[in-house]
Amino acid sequence: MALADLQHVVRNEEGISSVIEILGQRFGNRFQTGEAVRAQHAHTTTYIPAQLPDGVVFATSTEDVQSVVLVCAEHRVPVIAFGTGTSLEGHVNAPGGGISIDLSGMNRIVAVNAEDLDCTVEPGVTREDLNAYLRDTGLFFPIDPGANASLGGMAATRASGTNAVRYGTMRENVLSLTAVMADGRVIRTGQRAKKSSAGYDLTRLLVGSEGTLGIITELTLKLYGIPQAISGGVCPFPSVEAACEAVITTIQMGIPVARIELVNALGMKALNGYAKLGYPDTPCLFVEFHGSEEGVKEQAEMFGEIVAEFGGGPFMWAAAAEERTKLWKARHEAYWAMMTLRPGARALATDVCVPISRLAECIRETEEDIARSGLVAPIVGHVGDGNFHVQVMTDPSSAEEIAAMEAFVSRLNMRAIAMDGTCTGEHGVGQGKTEFLAHEMGAGVDFMRMIKQALDPLNIMNPGKTLPPAA
Known part of the structure; x- marks a missing residue:
């Protein structure tokens, strides 16, 4: 994939210049514009090219995030949330420049309510940190994507993991959120009750929205007893x-x-x-x-x-x-481990999910496709819920290999959709799968655009991600 293949977001040079000056004065050393820091906040563990932000704010509170969003909204400058940078579809790239908000410093465990089997954490807490903290309580948080991801990022991408077949995904395990919306207002999407029939489900709207509707600054999560x-x-x-x-x-x-x-x-x-x-x-x-x-x-x-x-x-x-x-x-x-199969290659890790009854058929056809394409592409999967991953290794200097890999990934996504599945079970859409979201959701994408327009009319929240461009 070349930069030309990604959605184009127009840079607002004047606005970016103004925002850099304001944030530099407001945050001091917690605002960085050096190229090395900016590059760290646009990296991606897949082959999608990096697109650097113009500056990085290291936030330590909801008020910090709100302050950045208000300034960026005033000057129409993009805002990209950053957790640990382990996403796989270019979610943290900045196609139109703008400001990356690093949430790793917001890593406090606010409360653990052992009797109610829930806890409240800031978005920079990682899944391993939370479980280490919970160890003496007899409780644990079960969602475990391969990387030691931040919980805010896991909610934003609707992450899953090896335990999903029994405990569900982030969708089922987030009770409520605090988020800074595109106009700078702070909302809380629910209470700690295990269920509610009150109003629209804003929690589920933000879980999986990939930072395109708001920035999560606090999460209340379900916990479980450690099995006997x-x-x-x-x-x-x-x-x-x-x-x-x-x-x-x-x-x-x-x-x-x-x-x-x-x-x-x-x-x-x-x-x-x-x-x-x-x-x-x-x-x-x-x-x-x-x-x-x-x-x-x-x-x-x-x-x-x-x-x-x-x-x-x-x-x-x-x-x-x-x-x-x-x-x-x-x-x-x-x-x-799979990178060792072809040292020096770059990897694209992609995933799909199908109804469990179609799993064997889908994986068999995928292995046959890999063999025909001459690719090095091992398969792993959380197959209890029909989700599997293919890691394709290619020579980054070979246009022929890259073309073969992209064609394979396209066939894989369309194969899953044709089997009444999805182009992504847990990695998310980001920049890499917008085309396939349109195939999967059809007219539903038009209503997603309406929601985006209503909540983020200036298109400053992680623009160029998730939704395909309107025809």
Whole structure:
């Protein structure tokens, strides 16, 4: 993808100049315009080219964010929220320049309400920080994308992870938000009650809006009790299709599996080499069960019967907590492990999601497409909810390879949509998938544009992202 392929956002040079002067005076050393800092706030872990902001404000409070948004609104200058920079579709780029608001300094855990199983945090708190803080309470927060992402960014991109099949995604686990809207007003979208029928659901509107409607400055999240018993391990299969059929049967039988992850043969080769796992280089399911001692035992036995039915096994248990930690650490570091398959290449990590009944078909067709295209592209997936990822490695100097990769990704997205699925299960749209959102949502995109126009009439909130340009 070249810069010319991204949505064009007109730069407001006069406004940017005025905003830089004002913010420099207001924030002092917490406002930076050096190229190195700006480059850090436009980086992307995919092949989409970087587009640098003109300045970076290191915010420490909702009032800081509000101050920046008010100045930028007055001068019609874009504002881009930045958490940890782990998004995969160019979400933190600045196609029209503007100001990046770094929220990493807003990292306070405001309250933990153990009796109510919820907590309130600032957006810069990472998922690992929160769970470390909660460890002595007997509670945990289950959403775990591979990166140690910030919770504000996870809400903004509607993130998911390996636990989603049991605990859901950020959509199901955010009770309410505090956000600074495009006109500078601060709103709270709800209370701490577990459900509400009061008015429009502003929480769900902002969760997944990718910073295009407002900037999240506080979140109230659901928490869960740490299970009494946890058991899991790795199970090899003769084919990806057999593994997928086992997953489908497991879900349809209602077995409350907590994690069920697929890694194809090429992916297992990478993980084994990178993390020194020692499992077979064949398609494998990584599985984990949560519950009581008896419940976990029963779930594992039922799963074992399903595995045998589809020619899988033997199941290799990770009985000790240290073994399970190593196993899931390896799964979360799959991006880096797979980079070793082709040193010097650049990676595009993309995802789709389909109804569980179409999963085996979709992955089989995708593997066949990869083989025909001559690409190096391992597959991993949170397959319990029909979501899988393909990491395509290409030579950045080869126009032919890049064209082949882009054509493959286009076919992958359209394949998922044709199967009544989605072009992204958890990475989000950003800059990379706006074209496919139009295919998926049809006239629904027109109503999304109406919402954007109503809430951000000056188009200053992360412009050039999520919505395709109007025809």
